[in-house]
Amino acid sequence: MRVLLSTLGSRGDVQPLVALASRLKAFGLQARLCAPPDFARWVATFKIPFVPVGPPWRRSAAPRPRAAVPRPSPAQVRKMAESSVRIQFEVLSAAARDCDVLVASTGLQIAARTVAEKRGIPYVFAALCPAALPSTHHPPLPLPLPGEVPAPASADNRELWAANRRQVNDAFGVPLNALRATVGLVPVDDVSDHIHTDQPWLATDPTLAPWPDATDTAVYQPGAWLLPDERPLPAELTNFLGAGAPCVYLGFGSVAAPPGVLEAAVQAVRAVGCRLVVSRGWAPLSLGDRAPDCLVVGEVNQQALFKEVAAVVHHGGAGTTTTAARAGRPQVVIPQVYDQHYFAGRVSALGIGTAHAGAVPTAGSLTAALNAALRPEVVARAREVAAVVRTDAAQVAAKRLTAALGV
Secondary structure, eight states: OOOEEEEEESSSHHHHHHHHHHHHTTTTOOEEEEGGGGGGHHHHTTOEEEEEEEEEGGGGSSSSOSSOOOOOHHHHHHHHHHHHHHHHHHHHHHHHHTTTEEESSSOOTHHHHHHHHTTTOOOOEESSGEEEEEESOOOOOOOOTTTOOOOTOOOOOHHHHHHHHHHHHHHHHHHHHHHHHTOOOOOOOOOOHHHHSSSOOOOOOOOTTTOSSSOOSSBBBOOOOOOOOOOOHHHHHHHHHHHHSOOEEEEETTTTTOHHHHHHHHHHHTTOOOOEEOOTTTTTOOSSOTTTEEEOOOOOOOEEEEEEEESEEEOOOOHHHHHHHHHTOEEEEEOOOOTTHHHHHHHHHHTEEEEEESSOOOOHHHHHHHHHHHHHHHHHHHHHHHTTTTTTTHHHHHHHHHTTOOO
């Protein structure tokens, strides 16, 4: 049996599928991963066959000029949508040629279900954030579509989801149905419902990011798909962690860091009596004048590192938020885009850290956020939540998938 796993996005979108692929392999299935080309070498280290799709995702992390960018015309939007749907269909069709099921995550994969239908194989959609799935209990995540106008602030969740559906249909309805007609499939009325299905999976921790309607049995939530990491920390980092005052971690993963954040963080951690470990990430972050109480590191084992720091300051990506919660460390979340605002809100609501107000911190605002996160009751609450974060979700999901395939 062969499973095609497909996603579009950053490391936080790709890593859960690597975790699921690893568990599927352990159960004797063959797994293939389709993702942006940035991750080919990394995925190869797990001996998982890889198929690149789309342009490098890293371009989205590049700092952008502050000047306003003209909105694309409707014709330009249509052309981009047509190209995206066509490329997805071509790449996924080839990747799925000998597969028995297709599992897709992120709503950007407009053509994935069409590929599964054309090949006559089951299709599973797995969301990596509850707010990616329609519900009256929460607003939709902001769409990464060019030229879209935000809905009025007074709109309720029903109105916001209706606007979301219109935007997705306006952008992708015509090119998707044109494609489906060429391969002999009937048109779809609602692109969003078509992508998500009526029985989606939700790969988030039930405590950290629960599905808001406990009576809704259509959504299957096994937990966050975590990839075990047994790598030791580099000697330089280990020595630094043990050489003085407690450390605070700062990292923005695969998104562009806000301007001036490093300078603000240096001042803030000193103000609270700590030192600083900076993850370079895709930003990239670097210290011009190397200070003895600050260390910049590359890609390291976050699962091990977070257990050694006093607090984790980050962008609010699903993976980083879950890893910090599992480590039992208080968090300061400075959300920038998409689902990061959702996870910032959850960290605050659970009492395991603080959600920074605004995307660009100052030394003063970050000092205040750190002081709030390092309060004894927040530290204790973070440890309490860590004890209930599920670690077996990828295995549980893999078992469900194999059972559905009759393996």
